[in-house]
Amino acid sequence: MVDTKSPSKDETRASDIYDTMRDNLIRTVDEFAKVQPQYSQSISNLQLDYIQTTKNMIQTAFAAQKQYASIWNIPSVPYGDLFTRQSNEMTNNAIRSVGINNQLTINALDAARENLKIYNRTVDAVTDFSTNVAKAWTTFFAQQQAQFTRQ
Structure with a gap:
């Protein structure tokens, strides 16, 4: 009769290889996770500096335009009020x-996170199912082999 309880030396080595590979991949992902907050902060700082530079550029450009207009005594624009109102609108x-686009983007990111959670649960369920199928086949073949050797 075949003992299905104790793994053979080859099975143990295969199991060790899978454990080692799994552990190494998890360690690699953990290293990426450690630096992710630093990347996020650096990107955020760059974005804030870019925004400040853009605002400064706009303020400087328009200050120069106003200064030239006052020096050269450029007459007022006949439709200035209309232009101002339309520009404001x-x-x-x-x-x-932009607000609507931001909300849509946030909703899409939240949906992607939710999909990842669903995917994780699906992988767990498929893994459990596959494990149960493998156990059932192993038990079935062990019983068939035991029955065959008895005859």
């Missing part, structure tokens, strides 16, 4: 559009 619409 366009800016408000653009800001609302």
Whole structure:
């Protein structure tokens, strides 16, 4: 009769190899996870510096334009009020559009996170199922082999 309880030397080595590979991959992912907050902070700092530089560039450009206009006594624009009102409306619409886009992006990222959680649960369920199938086949073949050797 075949003893299905104690693994052979080859089975133990195969199991050790899988354990080692799993542990090494997990260690690698953990190393990526350690530096992720630093990457996020660096990217965030770069974005903030970019925003500040853009604002500074806009302020400087328009300050120069105003200075030239005052030096050269450029007359007032006949449709200045209309232009100002339309410019404000366009800016408000653009800001609302950005807000809507930001919310859609956040919703998409949240949905992606939820999908990853579902994927994780699916992988666990498929792994459990495969393990149960392998155990059932192993038990079945062990019983068949035991029955065959008795005859």
